[in-house]
Amino acid sequence: MQRSEQGHAPSVERGSLGAYVLGARPKTLLIAVAPVLVGVATAIATVGASAVRWPAAIAALFGAVWITIGTNFANDVFDYEKGADTKERLGPMRVTQAGLLEPRQVRVAMIVSFAIAMLCGAYLLSVAGWPVLAIGLTSIAAGIAYTGGPYPLGYNGLGEVFVFVFFGLVAVCGTVFVSASTLTTLPMITAIPSGALASCVLLVNNVRDVETDTRANKRTLAVRFGRDFGVALYRACLVAAYAAPWLAWLVCHVSVFAAVLPLASLPLAIKLARALGAERGEILNARLGQTAALLLVHSVLFSIGLVLR
Secondary structure, eight states: OOOOTTSOOOSOOTTSHHHHHHHHOGGGGHHHHHHHHHHHHHHHHHHOGGGSOHHHHHHHHHHHHHHHHHHHHHHHHHHHHHTOSOTTOOSSOOHHHHTSSOHHHHHHHHHHHHHHHHHHHHHHHHHHOHHHHHHHHHHHHHHHHTTSSSSOGGGTTOHHHHHHIIIIIIHHHHHHHHHHSOOOHHHHHHHHHHHHHHHHHHHHHHHHTHHHHHHTTOOOHHHHHOHHHHHHHHHHHHHHHHHHHHHHHHHHOOOTHHHHGGGGGHHHHHHHHHHHHHOOGGGHHHHHHHHHHHHHHHHHHHHHHHHOO
16 A cells, blocks of 8 residues: 555555555546536537537547646656656645556556547547547647657646636637537637636646745746746636636626526635635645636526526
8 A cells, every 4th residue: 555645544455446546536637527528518608408419528528628637647657757746746646656557557548548549539520520639639649749859848847828828718719610510709708717716726736846846947937937927827817717717607698697697606616716825735625626616607608698698
């Protein structure tokens, strides 16, 4: 058994199925589910529920989840090999660094995950044509390039851009495209909260890890411009997440509920914005999970509002 970051020994044996589940980081999969949910709601608001291709929407969900799992495995092994994950790590356990899986095993898990995602993409290709192939291959390449390759995005201050683009614009607009066979201004706007709040999840990580990332030469935005900049960017992303629904109402004339309902999650957002500026160290691991929960709650409320007439 291996020791967890909190000092407790989890019931995970080296090389076991549980180790692979841990490496997949199930809690982070909310980041994949939320934008697809918003994308489906946007498709309903655009063409109506009866015109939505539901099998395509489900395939988009599974594809997004498996791309995220593959990216998580890639991040796990590449961060370990680059020296970013060490015993000093404050965040949740990483299976390669903890010795639960060998780097070779994690690489195989990464490949298998992306292969499953490509199977989902093959179906979507038959439904929606070549743009789906471009989206899928680009997403997989970006998932690997986030921490791997000659110019890893996460090590060069582009992590937040990657997350906003692929867990916001690409995920929402891609879901609308395969589900409704159309793209309008609306998904460009409804993608903003998903991308912004997913970026907030990453920013909690980066703000927490400023010191260890600096030693590993991982030049995140929080490392490049300082912890206070990371906190300010987190707050700016929250503002964007709550402003975008009102923009969708004003510009695209969706139901006013789409703008009003997400406000129910605003107290949690305010609490998190204050906490990130005041807290340091392992306590931010709790804020990480709470930010992911905020993403899901906001997305559910926004989606309900979008489908209401």
